[in-house]
Amino acid sequence: MGLILGIDIGGTDTKLGIITPDGDIVERDRIPTRAKEGPEAVARRVQGWLEEREEKHHRINVAGVGCAGLIDGVAGHLYVSPNLPGWKDIPLKRIFSTTLSLSVIVENDVNAAAYAEYLKGAGKGTRHFICITLGTGVGGGLIIDGKLHRGMHGFAGEVGHMIIQIDGPQCTCGRRGCLESLVKADAIKARATEAIHAGRESSLKDIDGFEVKDIAEEALNGDGLSIEVLAETGRLLGIGLTNLIHIFNPEVIAIGGGIAGAGDFILDPAYEAVRENLMDNALSDVRIVPAELGNSASFLGAALLAAASEGTASG
Amino acid sequence: MGLILGIDIGGTDTKLGIITPDGDIVERDRIPTRAKEGPEAVARRVQGWLEEREEKHHRINVAGVGCAGLIDGVAGHLYVSPNLPGWKDIPLKRIFSTTLSLSVIVENDVNAAAYAEYLKGAGKGTRHFICITLGTGVGGGLIIDGKLHRGMHGFAGEVGHMIIQIDGPQCTCGRRGCLESLVKADAIKARATEAIHAGRESSLKDIDGFEVKDIAEEALNGDGLSIEVLAETGRLLGIGLTNLIHIFNPEVIAIGGGIAGAGDFILDPAYEAVRENLMDNALSDVRIVPAELGNSASFLGAALLAAASEGTASG
Numbered sequence: 001m002g003l004i005l006g007i008d009i010g011g012t013d014t015k016l017g018i019i020t021p022d023g024d025i026v027e028r029d030r031i032p033t034r035a036k037e038g039p040e041a042v043a044r045r046v047q048g049w050l051e052e053r054e055e056k057h058h059r060i061n062v063a064g065v066g067c068a069g070l071i072d073g074v075a076g077h078l079y080v081s082p083n084l085p086g087w088k089d090i091p092l093k094r095i096f097s098t099t100l101s102l103s104v105i106v107e108n109d110v111n112a113a114a115y116a117e118y119l120k121g122a123g124k125g126t127r128h129f130i131c132i133t134l135g136t137g138v139g140g141g142l143i144i145d146g147k148l149h150r151g152m153h154g155f156a157g158e159v160g161h162m163i164i165q166i167d168g169p170q171c172t173c174g175r176r177g178c179l180e181s182l183v184k185a186d187a188i189k190a191r192a193t194e195a196i197h198a199g200r201e202s203s204l205k206d207i208d209g210f211e212v213k214d215i216a217e218e219a220l221n222g223d224g225l226s227i228e229v230l231a232e233t234g235r236l237l238g239i240g241l242t243n244l245i246h247i248f249n250p251e252v253i254a255i256g257g258g259i260a261g262a263g264d265f266i267l268d269p270a271y272e273a274v275r276e277n278l279m280d281n282a283l284s285d286v287r288i289v290p291a292e293l294g295n296s297a298s299f300l301g302a303a304l305l306a307a308a309s310e311g312t313a314s315g
Numbered sequence: 316m317g318l319i320l321g322i323d324i325g326g327t328d329t330k331l332g333i334i335t336p337d338g339d340i341v342e343r344d345r346i347p348t349r350a351k352e353g354p355e356a357v358a359r360r361v362q363g364w365l366e367e368r369e370e371k372h373h374r375i376n377v378a379g380v381g382c383a384g385l386i387d388g389v390a391g392h393l394y395v396s397p398n399l400p401g402w403k404d405i406p407l408k409r410i411f412s413t414t415l416s417l418s419v420i421v422e423n424d425v426n427a428a429a430y431a432e433y434l435k436g437a438g439k440g441t442r443h444f445i446c447i448t449l450g451t452g453v454g455g456g457l458i459i460d461g462k463l464h465r466g467m468h469g470f471a472g473e474v475g476h477m478i479i480q481i482d483g484p485q486c487t488c489g490r491r492g493c494l495e496s497l498v499k500a501d502a503i504k505a506r507a508t509e510a511i512h513a514g515r516e517s518s519l520k521d522i523d524g525f526e527v528k529d530i531a532e533e534a535l536n537g538d539g540l541s542i543e544v545l546a547e548t549g550r551l552l553g554i555g556l557t558n559l560i561h562i563f564n565p566e567v568i569a570i571g572g573g574i575a576g577a578g579d580f581i582l583d584p585a586y587e588a589v590r591e592n593l594m595d596n597a598l599s600d601v602r603i604v605p606a607e608l609g610n611s612a613s614f615l616g617a618a619l620l621a622a623a624s625e626g627t628a629s630g
Contacts, residue, residue: 070595079595128466142562144459151443151564153598158561161594163554166480173594239478246473247457247562249466279476279488280385280394283468 003056005063005102006303007046008109009033011083014042016049017299018056021307023120025296027056035084039092043099050100062103062310064302065096066112068139073154076106082137082172105306107148109298111157113256113291114141115148116301121292122254130250131291132159133257134237134266137172138180142248148305160184164239179240183233185212185259192229200225216262230265237266238273245278245286256291263290318371320378320417321618322361323424324348326398329357331364332614333371336622338435340611342371350399354407358414365415377418377625379617380411381427383454388469391421397452397487420621422463424613426472428571428606429456430463431616436607437569445565446606447474448572449552449581452487453495457563463620475499479554494555498548500527500574507544515540531577545580552581553588560593560601571606578605 003026008015010033017028031045050057069081076093097104107115114123114131123129129143138160142149149156160180161173168177169187181187192204192215202225203218204210210218219226241253255267271288278284293300318341323330328345335341346360365372384396391408412419422430429438429446438444444458453475457464464471475495476488483492484502496502507519507530517540518533519525525533534541556568570582586603593599608615 140562144464145462147460149459149563152566152601153564155595155598156562156564158594161561162477162558163592164478164481166483166551166554168481175592236481239481243477243558244562246476247455247471247559248464249468249471251467277478277490279473280470283470286467 002061003059004303004307005046005050005060005100006299006301006306007063007065007096008112008298008302009042009065009067009084010109011035011068014046015295015299016046017296017303018053018060019300019303023116023300023304025300027053028296028299033084036086039078039087039090039095040099043096046096047099060102062306063096063100063105064112064299064304064306065092065104065106066109066298066302067092067106068109070155071106071108073105073107073111073150075154076104078106103306103310105302105309107302107305108139108141108154108157109302110139111141111148111150112299112301112305113293113297114143114157114301115305116293116297117254117256117291118143118148119304120300121297122289123252126251128248128250130159130244130248130253132241132253132255133291134183134185134255135258136185138184139257144248159240159244162240162243164236164243179237182236183240188212188215188229188233188259191232192225195225195229202226212259213261216259216265219262219265227265230262231269234266234269235273238270239277241270241288242274242277245274245283249283250286252287252289254289254291256294256297317376318374319618319622320365320375320415321614321616321621322378322380322411323427323613323617324357324380324382324399325424326350326383329361330610330614331361332611332618333368333375334615334618338431338615338619340615342368343611343614348399351401354393354402354405354410355414358411361411362414375417377621378411378415378420379427379614379619379621380407380419380421381424381613381617382407382421383424385470386421386423388420388422388426388465390469391419393421418621418625420617420624422617422620423454423456423469423472424617425454426456426463426465427614427616427620428608428612429458429472429616430620431608431612432569432571432606433458433463434619435615436612437604438567441566443563443565445474445559445563445568447556447568447570448606449498449500449570450573451500453499454572459563474555474559477555477558479551479558494552497551498555503527503530503544503548503574506547507540510540510544517541527574528576531574531580534577534580542580545577546584549581549584550588553585554592556585556603557589557592560589560598564598565601567602567604569604569606571609571612
């Protein structure tokens with residue numbers, strides 16, 4: 001039976017997984033990315049890792065690479081990546097297929113994660129599925145009629161940069177009022193900090209440089225401000241989700257990423273905002289659920305996409 | 316050679332067309348809708364129209380119905396229609412297929428128009444195409460990888476109710492800041508009226524109860540306010556289009572509908588806003604163009620969808 005290599009190139013670590021064509025993970029690991037040494041160095045380090053696993057290596061003939069950034073999945077080209085400084089206009093597919101001597105596909109990491117969630121996680125059994133990641137940024141991947149939607153260049157799915165508040169807060173993309181600028185980790189922290197500066201009482205005041213996970217924890221402990229801040233984030237997220245529901249009419253939207261840990265404190269108000277904002281009750285059977293695959297989603301999805309692109313990965 | 320009947324049920328008129336499987340229009344007509352007599356009466360009137368065309372009628376074995384409203388295209392069910400008072404929870408497909416003794420598909424009118432523009436109009440030759448209609452409302456239809464995207468229930472494509480300005484103007488849907496509330500005909504007129512009340516000079520002051528077509532005409536005559544009002548509308552439309560480009564990465568977006576007559580006065584600023592707001596230049600080869608098929612788009616698209624659903628309409 002053939003195996004598939006999945007690679008998820010992150011800003012700090014590169015996650016590696018060897019999977020079966022059914023998506024079962026046979027082995028997983030992480031190695032440092034060291035982005036500034038360049039993509040060829042990353043590919044060589046992956047090749048070294050593979051060579052240490054001679055028996056499995058022998059059975060792999062295809063690999064999928066997930067990577068943050070604006071990626072043309074068809075050409076396998078990385079235009080620019082916010083997480084990998086200096087990686088600009090990189091022929092990722094060529095570099096990895098040459099170095100690994102494998103057939104390689106390249107995909108945006110959130111698209112890859114969406115595909116994994118669709119096949120093996122929160123989107124299992126659906127045909128129309130959206131996966132959104134909340135963290136330092138906001139990303140999205142769309143499954144339409146059972147296929148990952150890439151669009152003309154493979155850039156589709158940038159739901160984080162959907163403007164929902166013209167003249168809203170500054171976004172890292174240079175514009176204002178993108179969904180990301182309103183619900184990303186820094187926006188949540190800023191919302192809490194601002195309220196505290198305005199004199200609100202909160203147990204967060206005792207935590208130096210609190211993070212979203214602290215806000216989630218204090219919410220769990222009953223801190224009113226923490227609960228409110230997460231609820232307001234959920235409400236704003238819900239407006240973005242409503243837009244997506246009106247545009248796509250999906251069956252399930254899964255929410256993952258670093259701040260998904262705040263769980264129901266965000267998702268419940270998000271769902272409430274969706275219900276309030278939907279044009280018709282007929283739409284309200286959309287399910288909004290946590291993503292299921294965590295950190296494995298991107299390498300797993302990249303590998304599954306590679307398997308699908310081969311028709312079958314068995315050989 | 317088989318023929319196909321296309322039906323576009325509008326608030327005032329129902330447009331009818333008989334087309335070839337290639338989409339050539341053999342005959343076209345319009346009959347009054349008289350919505351308050353109910354959908355069965357409309358179907359019977361269409362049947363009467365067909366019976367007067369005995370030779371062609373004989374060659375038709377499939378019909379497509381386009382209709383404004385929230386429609387489940389799979390079940391052929393109309394949930395509710397803003398243009399057809401009293402039409403609520405109507406099994407349109409069953410009514411038309413029974414009355415006409417034909418195989419029938421039912422689709423939202425803008426989805427149908429998008430499909431026609433994709434096959435025979437502004438979207439010809441693309442795989443990823445969006446069609447938007449601007450008029451008393453704002454509608455949209457999405458072609459994804461060569462297929463009309465319907466979503467779980469067939470409600471997809473409601474781009475007019477994408478919120479782009481939280482707490483923006485009241486929308487007819489009950490919410491605030493939908494794209495429609497900012498760029499529909501009434502919003503354009505309100506923008507001009509408000510400026511005039513605020514003391515702005517404009518040749519519009521001489522036109523009692525001016526319409527968008529008057530604003531377009533005065534813009535053509537060089538009226539500064541008219542030009543500004545249409546440009547501001549274009550800028551807001553451009554923000555909505557940018558969202559759609561970031562989400563879908565389409566090749567072409569076509570703009571049709573009643574106020575498309577204002578043409579470049581809206582489209583040029585819209586395209587400028589898109590270029591300003593895109594995250595990356597790589598996306599800027601999207602084309603934003605006028606729709607080409609005018610009033611024929613919906614009945615033609617409904618007929619073409621019916622033909623496609625049959626596999627082939629020849630018989």
